[in-house]
Amino acid sequence: MDDGQAIAIRPATESLLDADIEVLKLSLRTTNVLRLNELHTVRDVTRVPAKKLFVLSRLGRNSLREIVESVNRRGLRLAE
Secondary structure, eight states, X not given: OOOSOOOOOOXXXXXHHTXXXXXXXOOHHHHHHXXXXXXXXXXXXXXXXXXXXXXXXXXOHHHHHHHHHHXXXXXXXXXX
């Protein structure tokens, strides 16, 4: 449903998106896998669809669930 209007992002959300993935409070294993795949900020993570995250080297189903839940708790979601 795109009516051509840009969606305004609140400054707090913008700040969260630019934050290091440490703010997601993920397990060390999950954090390390994201970093190994050059995903360093919350914005980096949310730009990747769940299907693409799942195929990252050494990222399993539980880690993916952990990422999705953490992102969702902060009012964000992964790309589709």
